[in-house]
Amino acid sequence: MPVPEVIKFEDVCFRYPDEDKWILDKVSLSIKLGEKVVITGPSGSGKTTLLYVCNRLYPDNCDGIMTGSVKLFGRESSSYAQGEVNHRVATVFQDPDAQFCMLTVEEELAFTLENLDVDRSVMAEKIDDVLTMTGLIEFRHAVIQQLSGGEKQRIATACALIMEPDVLLLDEPISHLDPYTARKFIAWLDELQNQKGFTVVAIEHRLDLWGTFFDRTIELQKMDQVPLLEKRKSSRQVEQSLLVQDVSTPYLKRTSFHLLKGEVAVLAGPNGSGKSTLLKALCQLIPAKGSVVPEQLGYVPQSPEFLFVTKSVEDEVAFGGGADVQDMLERLYLKRVAEAHPFAVSHGQKRRVAIAAMLCDGREVILMDEPTSGQDAAGLFELLQLIDERARNGATFVIVTHDMEFAYAIADSVLLMDQGELTGKFEAERVWANEGLLLAHHLLQPKGCVDNEVSYA
Amino acid sequence: MKSAMHEMNPSVKFILVTVCMFTLAFFFDPWTPFFVWVGVLLIQVLFSRIEWKRWLLFMIPFFIMAFGYFWTTIVFAEDRSGAVVWTLWNYPVTEVQLHHALSLSFRVLAFSGLSLLFALTTKPVSFILSLMQQMKLSPKIAYSILVGYQFLPVLKEEFVQIQQAHRLRGASKENNVVMRLWNMRKILLPMLAGAVRKSERAAFAMEAKGFTGEKRKHFYYVVGVGKVDGLMGLLFVILLVASCTSSIWIG
């Protein structure tokens, strides 16, 4: 018996109602039961849009215009009622803040089970099982809104798995996870998939962590060839630039450190260790004790939407009154969406808009919360160049990232955090060489570093 | 016993309170609402753990309002017949006028007493769940209300955040109170725009989790109907009957 097709696209075209450009242009593909497929393509190429067509949220929910035929489980997708096909297709979205509708983790899971008509007597047991399996049992009664970005992403996966779906759609599922957790995540996803045999369709920019997990790659659009990230030269000057003294919040233990002019520091640590909290405390977005000099800092939040105040990408970048807006749009691949509403662009684009806006603002100290998440190789390369240029002109950066290659390429120094406490500020080289330190903070050794060692030997 | 009101099924409680209010609307004597009010207070003392300080705080506006009804009814009364019982700055107040004024004021107090009894002993989430489980409210609406309700603290936070985002992006902080109020208008629209976006995401999340809006067979949190509902229901009926017949036994 042939293996049945679960998703089949035939000449599918899709566009948003206000745009003239077709986002999906004559896409044809077919995915069989039990396959593990990864979809790649540059940021803004329509990967998320494609996924939304697969779980039938689009075209209904956005008035999108679609032609061609989409078959899910052998049935025309338009013949399903709202939410019906989602009993068999589970989705983990790209944005950690856009996944939930209930207050606590338990309620969210129970809601999913109720939708599937699961008998009440087994609900509690199922919730227990999935939380134990994903290592999230301690979060059972946690309020979702108060969790960290990575924790939310893991909870979202648990919610998808509890459905025991036939198809699992994952939109950059590890982009907010620390490298160690990401590895574990892939390992048990693999194990689970082997056991249950469901289909996995994932979107991913960086395949190195996934190893041999995927059977096949669907390239939505050719990636431009970009040079590998190269380690930048330090641009540290002698003057002090950022001085942080005894900053603390209810979660954050007392933190003091200082950075020099032109210094680029990477802030790293496990999910939920308080990185975002620290950045927010530094910009006084949450009430915090202690002192920070200077007072006006630039800040790119983990959820970029929070920053937007205008109606178009271009205005957004120009808002701070900076020069070379056009140049910035060009370099961060935003020219194409310059006129678009900042909320109506792709996730990676949103993040780049926030980054561009802050870089154009001319602040002396800029804090960035996971600027690398959801960026393709070209975006990362450009980001590295931009930060390097600014740093040479004397700007100071604190960058939160889970991307070890990027961290290796960019960092002068590394701030490590664990359980709400700054464990220390280290010279970058010393951290990359110290495996014990890396492991204690859920980090992995960057490949660039390993290669260097090999060439020295 | 102190927890009887808290343990009641929210829908049953809701119906009882509503029935009491509608019955009261047909009585124009001062005694009926007065007795209902006193009865409600008694029930509150005996069968609930309401903090009186909190209760009083909520009640103050209604005391003021009751007073407002009292004097306007006297001044703008339609029916000025009956014996004059009272003269205020040469303004004669007849028995009928006083009767009406008192009945309206006590009505305000009885209504607010009943409402507070309901509001302060009912958990919002159980109320919605109970409306869905006992009153057959459509899950589509029930879960939408729950989502909205849960966004309340988020919206509050957002109110602060929008101000901060503006500040972060370089908008200056206004010290003048009038200007600050005027600038609020810049906040209402982003708040609503945020609400639109949040609702869209929440709806997507619900749908992606297989929510179809169909009636559901199984609930994780079951809100049941029990013995306490019957007993308290009986108590309310007795109170209502006693109050409504008060004009007869008082004379």
Added chain:
Amino acid sequence: MLKSWKLKEVVLMSLFSVVFGIVYLLFLHVGNIWAGFIGPIAYEWIFGIWFIVSIICMYIIRKPGAAVVSETIAAAIEVLLGNAVGPRLILAGLIQGLGAEAAFAATGYKRFNVWVLMLAGIGAAVFSFVYGYLLGGFAVFSTGYVVLMLAIRIVSGAMIAGVGGKMVVDGLLATGSLRGYAITRSVKGDARA
């Protein structure tokens, strides 16, 4: 009726109801205290504010039932927030919503210009007044006073709910966040026509 609604539209109504539920509650407290000094007529001036959600939601969503359901949800949320007017308010919301709905239904849910919105405000005012007349015991007041109350409420409904509601939504429309809702579709349609 519910079948034809997208989930995101219902959730939208609910979230707007939360935002305006807070506004309503604020005004209720102001109104209550004011009523202590000038009597029940105090509410009449600002009564329109309590109809605004039904008009806003209908103006955006444009489907039968949007006015009734949104106003009822707003009332329910107000109760959940701990409103001392309490359960009875849900019924009041339902009736106000029906009033607004009546106006839209009369125009066949086809036209949504400022006059229709004002008419909806008036509809809500009249319906709610009849309800208030029965439950609030307005019958004891002199006819002149009652007529004055009604007149003020109608003006307030037309201006605050009708005109005010339109202004809020038009502002929101300009921010571009209402894509994917009936109002954006119709604006585009108008532009093409």
